[in-house]
Amino acid sequence: MKKLIKTLKKSTATAKLGLIITAIWIFCAIFAPLLAPYGPNEVNTSKRFIPPIFAEKGTNEHILGTDEMGRDVLTRIIYGSRISLIVGIMAVVVSLILGTTLGLLAGYYGGWVDSIIMRIVDVMLSFPFIFMALVLMAVLGSGLTNVIVVIGITGWVPYARTVRAQTLSLKEREFITASDTIGCNDMRIILKHILPNIIDSAIILGTLEMSSAILSEASLTFLGMGIPPSMATWGSMVASGREYIYTAWWITALPGLAIFLVCLAINFVGDWVRDVRDPRLRST
Amino acid sequence: MFDYLVKRVLQALLVLFVVTTVVFILLRGIGDPVKLLVSPEGTFEDYENLQRMLGLDKPLIGQYMDYLSGIVKGDFGNSFFYNRPVLDLIKEHIPATLQLSFAAIVIAIPFGIFSGIISAVKRNTPIDSIVTTLSIAGRSVPSFWLGIILILIFSVWLKMLPASGYGKFKQIILPAITLSMGLLASTTRLTRSSMLDVLQQDYMTTARAKGVKEKGVIVFHGLRNALLTVVTMVALQIGNLLGGSVVVESIFAWPGIGRLMVTAITNYDYPLVQACALVMAVIFTFLNFIVDILYTFIDPRIRQS
Numbered sequence: 001m002k003k004l005i006k007t008l009k010k011s012t013a014t015a016k017l018g019l020i021i022t023a024i025w026i027f028c029a030i031f032a033p034l035l036a037p038y039g040p041n042e043v044n045t046s047k048r049f050i051p052p053i054f055a056e057k058g059t060n061e062h063i064l065g066t067d068e069m070g071r072d073v074l075t076r077i078i079y080g081s082r083i084s085l086i087v088g089i090m091a092v093v094v095s096l097i098l099g100t101t102l103g104l105l106a107g108y109y110g111g112w113v114d115s116i117i118m119r120i121v122d123v124m125l126s127f128p129f130i131f132m133a134l135v136l137m138a139v140l141g142s143g144l145t146n147v148i149v150v151i152g153i154t155g156w157v158p159y160a161r162t163v164r165a166q167t168l169s170l171k172e173r174e175f176i177t178a179s180d181t182i183g184c185n186d187m188r189i190i191l192k193h194i195l196p197n198i199i200d201s202a203i204i205l206g207t208l209e210m211s212s213a214i215l216s217e218a219s220l221t222f223l224g225m226g227i228p229p230s231m232a233t234w235g236s237m238v239a240s241g242r243e244y245i246y247t248a249w250w251i252t253a254l255p256g257l258a259i260f261l262v263c264l265a266i267n268f269v270g271d272w273v274r275d276v277r278d279p280r281l282r283s284t
Numbered sequence: 285m286f287d288y289l290v291k292r293v294l295q296a297l298l299v300l301f302v303v304t305t306v307v308f309i310l311l312r313g314i315g316d317p318v319k320l321l322v323s324p325e326g327t328f329e330d331y332e333n334l335q336r337m338l339g340l341d342k343p344l345i346g347q348y349m350d351y352l353s354g355i356v357k358g359d360f361g362n363s364f365f366y367n368r369p370v371l372d373l374i375k376e377h378i379p380a381t382l383q384l385s386f387a388a389i390v391i392a393i394p395f396g397i398f399s400g401i402i403s404a405v406k407r408n409t410p411i412d413s414i415v416t417t418l419s420i421a422g423r424s425v426p427s428f429w430l431g432i433i434l435i436l437i438f439s440v441w442l443k444m445l446p447a448s449g450y451g452k453f454k455q456i457i458l459p460a461i462t463l464s465m466g467l468l469a470s471t472t473r474l475t476r477s478s479m480l481d482v483l484q485q486d487y488m489t490t491a492r493a494k495g496v497k498e499k500g501v502i503v504f505h506g507l508r509n510a511l512l513t514v515v516t517m518v519a520l521q522i523g524n525l526l527g528g529s530v531v532v533e534s535i536f537a538w539p540g541i542g543r544l545m546v547t548a549i550t551n552y553d554y555p556l557v558q559a560c561a562l563v564m565a566v567i568f569t570f571l572n573f574i575v576d577i578l579y580t581f582i583d584p585r586i587r588q589s
Contacts, residue, residue, distance in 0.1 A: 014417060122299045123306070125572070126565045128527025131545065135307065135557070138314040138549050215426050219531055222428045223546060238429055242535075249436050256429030263424035271420065 011272055018268025025262050028078045029085040036075040037063075040232040044070035049248045067237075067251045068244055076232040077258050083233045084214045084262060087148055091213040092206045094152025099159025100202050104190055106160065107167025117160065124157050130219060137225040147226050151216050155209060159202055166198045204277055207270040211263035218259050234259045285580075292576060296569045303565040304355070307558055308348055317364050317552035338364055351558070360562075361555035365548070370559040374541065378563070380450060381540035384532070385525045387460035392467035393518065397511075400475020404483060405502060415472060422469030427528055431462040431535040448537040459536040463528050467521055474517050478510040485509075519575045523568045 008019075028035060044066070051058045052065040052073070064074040106117040124132075132154050140146040170176060171194075179189050220226030221235030229236045234255040241251030318335045335341045339350060354361055360370040403415035438458060439447035449455040482488065483506060491505045492498070530542035537543075541560060548556035 014413075014420075119295075119298065119302070122295065123302045126299050126303055126568045127561060128524065128530065128564060128568075130527045130530050131561065131564060134530070134546065134549050135310050135314070135561075138552075139310055211424055215424075218426050219428060222426075223531065223534060225549075238426075238432065242432060245432065245436055246440055249440070252432055253429075253436060256426060256432065259426050259429060260421075260424060263426070264421055267420045267424050 007276060014268045015272035018265040018272070021261055021265035022269055025081055025265070026085060029081040032078050032082055036072075036078045038072040038075045040071070040076050040079040041230075042071060042075075046070065049244070049251075051248070052250050052254070055250070064254055065248070065250045067241060068248070073237075073250060073254055076237055077234070077255055079232040080234040080237065080255060080258065081262075083144065083227060083231065084217065084259070086144070087151065087217040088210045088214045088266075090148045091151035091155065091217070092210050094148065095155035095209065095213075096159055096202055096206045098153065099156030100163050100195075100199070102156065103160040103163025104167055104194065104198075107164040108171060108186070108190055108194065114164075117164075121157050121160060124154070129154055129216070133216065133220055134223065134225055137220060142226060142228050144227055144231070147217050147220060150220075151213050155213065155216075158209065159205060162201055162205055163198050166201065167194055170194050170197055200277060204270070204274045207273055208267065210270070211266040214259065214263055214266070288580065289577070292573060296573055299569055300562070300565055304352075304558070304562055305348075307561040308351060311552075311554050311557055312344065314549070315552045317554060320552055321364060355562075360559040363548075363553055363556045365551045365553045365556070370555045373544065373556065374559055374563060377539060377541045377544045380538055381526070381529050381533070381542060384456065384459055384463060384529060384538060384540060385522070387456050388464035388467060388525055388528075389522065391460055391464040392471055396468045396471025396518075397475050397514065400472045400514075401479055401502070401507065401510075403472070404476045404479035407480065416476070419469040419472040419476075422465045422472075425465060427462055427465065428531050428535055430465060431458070431532060434458045434462060435535075450537075450539050455536075459532050459538055462535070463525060463532045466528060467518070467525060470521050471514070471518055475510065475514050478513040479506060482506050482510045516575050516579055519571060519578075523571050526564055526567060 008016075011019075047062070047066050047070040048068060050062050050066040050070075053060055053063045055065070058065065062072050062074070064072075064077065066072055067076070102117050102120075106114040133150050136150045136154070137146060140150065176189060176193055179193055184192075217226055218233075218235035218238070221233050222239045224239065226235060227233050229240060237255035238252050238259075241248070241253075241255070244251055318331055318338065318340060322331050322334050332341070339347060342350070351361070358371075360374075362368060363370050363373055366373060399415045399419075403412045406412050435447045435458065438445040445457055446452075446455050447458070488501060488505055491501045496505070526542070529538075529540055530546060532538065533540045533543040534546060541563065545557065545560040547553075548560060
């Protein structure tokens with residue numbers, strides 16, 4: 001704990017800012033019902049298009065204004081943080097498990113196992129992520145679980161490549177040869193000796209990939225293929241507010257700002273964690 | 285070298301074949317295009333007629349064979365929705381996407397390389413922190429939101445630039461800036477890190493010792509070596525512009541292939557989606573291929589591995 005505080009004290013200004021924003025974000029997601037002044041789908045047609053408090057005619061009843069249906073924008077942003085947090089964590093977990101497993105298998109066994117996995121990687125890299133995701137979303141239908149699954153199974157390639165490369169070099173080290181000689185089976189070598197040595201970089205990669213998972217969810221939802229508009233999400237708020245950009249800019253601008261700030265914070269923290277834990281990854 | 289080329293071509297063809305097959309299979313799962321196209325008052329007979337007309341009454345394997353033999357002959361079929369040859373539609377839409385991507389590259393590469401150099405040369409100064417922070421910001425900004433904010437500032441508030449449309453120079457500025465952001469950020473980051481690598485090399489010291497002026501050292505000895513890695517890495521990133529264009533084109537109503545594809549997916553327009561996927565995969569694979577070949581020229585060690 002002391003060590004953690006010491007590292008935190010030495011962290012860069014951007015990392016500190018990132019940690020603060022991340023903390024606020026997670027806090028909002030957990031305590032949304034307690035923090036939000038209204039309900040996320042509380043419609044009030046007599047209070048449509050109220051500007052935020054810092055604009056002309058803003059009121060302190062609705063700090064960030066209201067949208068086309070009179071719903072409170074701040075409330076919906078607070079509730080939207082839940083979706084982004086769930087998607088960010090779960091999608092990364094799915095890709096991390098998938099990518100690490102495939103990377104370990106490819107790196108450890110080599111030969112045809114490696115060839116097949118690497119050809120799948122080639123296929124995954126041969127068209128834009130968003131296209132694959134859109135087709136898969138069309139197949140599975142919109143919804144939170146499907147978004148997580150789709151982002152998870154389209155995002156494993158970076159993990160597989162990193163893990164494979166590290167496994168290849170670890171495999172040649174003496175302690176692996178030693179375990180092999182004393183009769184450890186493959187499963188034991190992979191899980192007990194290789195995995196603990198590579199999991200650090202996979203997790204660091206995961207922190208950095210979290211922001212792209214959140215951006216992907218928001219983009220899919222924005223294009224109308226992600227999470228249905230009935231749920232308060234940042235992507236759908238930006239999309240539905242877009243129509244009113246000439247009269248009520250805050251409906252679309254503010255939720256997008258939330259996405260931007262959270263992704264920025266995650267990247268600040270991720271970069272810092274990577275520099276502290278594993279400076280070798282810096283150039284990639 | 286010849287063996288390596290043949291191997292890479294075969295690999296690329298295999299990838300394209302798998303992409304074609306996967307997309308074909310996936311699409312059959314998204315929904316029934318016949319239901320979408322037949323009029324609400326249509327009878328079951330109308331439904332069956334239309335199904336026969338689109339060739340969807342055949343068993344899946346037959347459809348797949350028809351599709352593959354069509355591709356070999358250069359016939360990608362007719363779009364269900366537009367009822368026109370898919371190839372014509374793609375030919376009409378691809379110039380807009382290429383123009384937009386080109387404009388984004390023209391913005392991103394020079395600015396990215398320039399700011400990357402500045403930040404590497406002025407390492408650990410406020411300028412470096414600003415550039416690094418901005419490049420992280422460029423990586424974090426959702427492109428659809430950036431597009432909307434640019435429209436808000438330059439079209440709604442300042443009334444300087446149009447919010448959508450295609451054809452005039454003024455209309456490409458905002459979409460190109462939006463699309464360029466990701467590439468700009470990654471070019472900056474890559475230039476910075478490869479420049480930092482190069483700056484530590486002994487030949488830089490040698491050049492200085494010879495009495496070359498600092499600017500000359502950086503441009504002729506540093507940049508030339510740093511750019512090798514940057515160019516190849518950036519070429520790989522350019523493929524990502526195609527993905528980005530899907531979102532950017534739908535914000536700015538840009539008539540490119542990205543928007544065409546999104547509407548094709550929502551219309552269950554199988555032939556059009558298949559063709560768009562193949563076009564994207566061909567462009568991607570081609571870029572990867574070129575980069576690999578370039579790499580082997582720059583760094584012959586790769587060929588042996």
